[in-house]
Amino acid sequence: MRKGEQLPWIVSDELWARIEPLLPVVPRRTDHPGRKRLDDRKVLCGILFVLYTGIPWEFLPQELGFGSGMTAWRRLRDWHQAGVWQRLHENLLAELNAADALDWSRVVIDGSHVRALKGGPQTGASPVDRARTGSKHHLITEGHGIPLAVSLTGGNRNDVTQLMPLIDRIPPVRGKRGRPRFRPDAVYADRGYDHDKYRDLVRAKGIRPMIARRGIEHGSGLGIYRWVVEQTFALLHWFRRLRIRWEIRDDIHEAFLSLACGIICWRRLRNLSLS
Template structure:
């Protein structure tokens, strides 16, 4: 779909997207932008926030499944972990019917070592906030072993945990991601290609955080 006046073959661009995803170029780009953000003190490690959102998949492909929020139409789910300001630290793609709790450990482990300052790279927040979908005692024990305080709402308790006033930043970040056409609806059959677009979307948000207000 690239305009012909750009002088670039669309298939060539697709192959570069695929190949660079395979060798980790987009992940390294995201990590470099995180390092620059840390260098100017724009990453808040006091807490991280986790959430997910489903999108419709136009084609059947890897990591698609019946969406419980879209009349069981084929869809995928974007899982995102941000810092306390909404800076995306890690992301993943699963089928829409995959439970959120299955991605908590993966996302925490996927945060790259963030450089940008003298000393050891940083990759662990002091606390993690999540809604009831992540309620599981094994997760809490695992987070404590990593010296991360878990603040996860519990199931079968009245609403009003108070976490919403701090969790909204991840919902805003997901809304920013879904303003991008390739992420608002999934067109790719291959999950690795869609993950490449999701990682690029996170990198773009980091870039915008770097710009002057």
């Protein structure tokens, strides 16, 4: 990290101004108030510390002032159930759209395996990891690699089964006058999505399928468009907590995925303002 650069898990004033209005208000009980609730911003810093470093919840350093790991875990769970991370992601996409930073001419889709050391829902025997228990991250990005939607499945699920669910999960993106945008012009995918049935389903939505076919020589020309999703996977898995699935509960891992997508969008928006 460069000298004078802010630690990545410290929530800036600009980011907090976008997150704070989304957090549910928890009234304090008057009959049995107990200890004062720890400041939400500090707890969010603790959640981000775990996301960035991959440290176990119980080892969250108390001297940082972020509260206990269990407090951070509960807030992550509650805020995910309240839809905070999804709304943050959608709001940031709207800001990016208003800045003409989204390329709707195409979206790119792919999947990536991660090992799931503790098992749990949405896991399965991974065909690319000697049948070890794993999960898959399925990601769809716009033309520049900004994540639009992400999902979690077992490691034994075929990528093509998530093609239509991911397209359907693209949120209606506001930011400009008129109707929100949620349908791209084309979808790009590799040979793992080569099924005519799904091409027809994509066309039925008014989207042009650009999917590489099996049995043809490499060099289809689609790689110049599809590489952006690999770049975004690299950004997602730069968060150490997402490189390996440590959570038994799938909703906690999904919360980390959704939060990470929001952070990636926030970085892109911040870079736009600095350029």
